[in-house]
Amino acid sequence: MNLLGWTYRYVGPPDLRTLVRPEAEGRRILLVSDFDDWVSGLAAVELAEPFTFVIDSAGVLRLAPRRSEHVVCAGGGPILGAGEMSFRREPGQWVVAEVSNQSTGYCPDISSWQAVVEALDAAGIEHPSGFTHEVVFRRCPACSQLNIVREGDFVCVFCDGELPREWNVDGSRS
Template identity: 70%
Template sequence: MSVRGRTYRYVGPADLRVLVRPGGEGRAISSSTDLDEWVSQRPPAEREEAFTFVVDVDGVLRLAPRRSEHVVCAGGGRVLSAGEISFRHDMGRWLVDEVSNQSTGYCPDVSSWPAVAEALEHAGIEHPAAFTLPVVFRRCPDCREHNIVREDDFVCVFCGSDLPHDWNVDPRA
């Protein structure tokens, strides 16, 4: 795969990073068959909800149950994107129902969508043209808290300062 773009390192709480275990990363999905097998192994109630996903730095889609932490799904490493995704099976093929970049551990920009699209295409899974539920993350330059920008209101919910319009969550990125 020819994945390009920014990589995101984990910027969430340190106490969640300790949950990462060797071999505990999310299931690599490189084909529809991989998705069939992984979903069939999930408990019935879990199959009906969205899954946690990351696209690793090699461009591979990795899935984990929804209540999993993104940093665990990524094996603690950098990612090209992260969020939540749901699928439906229709006439023998997999389609993405909804997909977001909602990951407060990595806070990926909406511009990470091409990495998600490429990973899904590589796996043969049909998808929308963009995140169906895009999330805009910003870091407050004054109080340094991470914010989710809602309704284009670029104001920090913690201290009231203006937030930048360009992605700035990870100062070391």
């Protein structure tokens, strides 16, 4: 753990790492004006969909079109948070309408919300008080398969083994 929170490594399919290119990284949003500049060049249909986001290891929000892979958005590096985020326009400002930690490439714990809050606050972007959709990821100790826990049922969908209550997707989390 660093001062900004837990760091998550990419745990998704290895072949997606080959898509990482410097020119494909997510747009860094340090200030709300960065977001304004970026969305002014997007089509209305792109604004209607949620964006792929990561909070990079420096605590900066990066955004990419929804169909982008999180590992590409992050430039292949470790992250503090990841998921999907949608925005709505309110008088004089953009605000986060919905935000999740849905990233099967990094599988961030719901505790990553703090890093998301800090990045959005630093950029001056209003946001909800928590993830509007939380995804609970766990790796099965018995069969090693990645699971999404649904309705609080901590049972592996692959082997019926018991899933841990604590996040355990990547044993080397720092």
